[in-house]
Amino acid sequence: MDPEVRSLRVRYCRLRTDGGEPVAELEALSFRQRFGAVAVAAEGIGGVETQLEFRRQGYMSRLLRQSLAGMAQRVDVAFVSDGIEGVYENFGFVNAVSEGHLVIPIRNVERAAGRDPGAAAPGVRNGSSADLPAMIRLYNNAHAQRPWTHERHTGWNRLVPSTTWKPGSQTLILQTGGTAVGYAVLEGRAFGDPLGSLAVDELVAEDAAGARLLLTAVSRLCWQVRLSDFWVRDPADSLVGRVARHMGCTYQQRFPPSGGMMAAILNRPGLLRSLEPELRRRAAGQQSDKVYDAASDALRRGDLLPDDKALIRLLLGHWSTDDAYAHGVSIPERYRDLCMAWFPGGGAPSLPTPYAHRLDRY
Template sequence: MSDDVPRVGYTEVADQEVRSLRVRYCRLRTAGGEPVAELEVLSFRLRFGAVAVAAEGIGGVETQPGFRRQGHMSRLLRQALAGMAHRVDVAFVSDGIEGPYERFGFVAAVAEGNLVIPVRSVERAAGEDLDRPVPGVRSGSPADLPEMIRLYNTAHAQRPWTHERHAGWNRLIPQATWKPGSQTLVLHTNGAAVGYAVLEGRAFGDPLGSLTVDELVAENAAAARLLLMAIARLCWKRRLSEFTVREPADSLTGRVARHMGCTYQQRFPPSGGMMAAVLNRSSLVRNLEPELRRRAAVQQSDKVFGEAFGALRRGDPVPDETALIRLLLGYWSTDEAYAHGMSIPEWYRDLCTAWFPGGGTPSLPTPYAHRLDRY
């Protein structure tokens, strides 16, 4: 069925708040009001290093069974993206299906990663048994959220893909009957919060086979070590030999865990997963100028920077926008882009190497999507 089939109309219902995110519902319905297809567009601010920009993400994509394989979802996505392009310069998908989204300019732009930490490694690094409570660690409450937001925003202030969390943020998963909710631990030193951990909840009746930490953020290495000890103690009490922490390897938590001894598991999907698309190239690059200047430091004169920056906004030296989004986010470095067939003119190469160093480098942490900000 073509996109101009009669009797199916497009509507948007905007600005409803769902779990701390502004949500816009985009729908196709028949003339009689029967639902055909629907998706959600969520608003947030997402980091490209030290600069966060307004962005929107696509989620909740669904076509009713009786209307599938008739082209309705393609029409809905095109119309939703056209509306997004009037509001923001970049679009994201939190968990894309393999195949379909590439047709709309999306590309996989972040890898999935987590730390696996043996309890014995933590105990050995601590130099003591885990049978005693860790001082300063207690169960968290909603009153701790402002400090948790501050700690998170500080810890990931330059990490691509992470959300800039606003003052009213609360994406902790509420607990309900038969549904596990988030469990929090907060570490206080001298009356101030210096770290927290959010544990993935366990539903009543679930086996005690694993323990997963959705986030672990600390002000310093000593605080991270104490939180890891507190979680290892929970595992020791449940007779678990290891636990998983969903943090990047180059975070403070990752560095402390690596020192103790751990495994880092990472997955790079060829398609689907966490994806991004440029909607307005010139405007996006213009908004990221302070970040590109930060990465370039003082390696080039203002004249050279200005000429190259103008060329980047126009589409030279990186004409492919799927390559551009991967370079801006740090999923690729310039060397990796060369390996995929991209050619950069000689006079731009030094500056592009500074602009696009790839994640996990001194000027740009690894891009990472924390689970509590997914949708």
């Protein structure tokens, strides 16, 4: 387990035989997950494993049920970072975030930059561990209201370390007047692998000019090894996404029907109480207090949107109200305008696209 995961609160949930022989185990990791401008206490399931001789005998189902019952005593919502297809739906989980990345042709970057593709981007240098505090600040400022985001705290370091056969994460820092104003983290590759593409795990900048300079620096690296394009793992409605769209790019998004990144509501009333400030922010006074309070009470009771699987997708912005209608969800006419404000779907002005940043997955 890497140092950052160890820094999280981890509970090990295990099943053993009467003689003490291990049967199955999983990890329950504690963190705070964002639903927009509000972060709530949550737990995630990881490290799920059953010993070979005990598989297909129902032990993992038993362990998951017991673990989720324990989690429900501590938090109101649970997550899975990499769910197995066809398994977690049986325990109340649904896919709640999609996978996406920008594909940027270096020719487009060169044209937008108007410079020699081999020339160095001004102000961009290689990074080091000393740059982590500035990177944490820049990341939190850029993604503070994005659903599925973890706020990064002092000491965060999920960069991939260098090993014998893999160079690990490469970091570029954009500096102005002695201050870091942007960064890019390039995905490490195994030594000996054919270099067919270059992927950027994160690219964050304070402004559009900084984003263009960092994209230019990455484009130069591609030009040096004769690559025609590169990936940036960032949502299309981020600052970097908007700059890349202006240059000309492709956004590739995947919506798996099962497995992948999933979420489940454990305690509806508690979760909605925690998210009350966020729901009021989204509503922005569009309805009278009387209508708002009645709808809020109905939502907590389950009279409004009784399906928890639909609700978690709506709260996180994976679905909009129109998506819910398309899937047969019924909403009383008197609450429709408020639900449109509460659940606009990711990519709306009041709610950025939900995105699981690769360096924060467990």
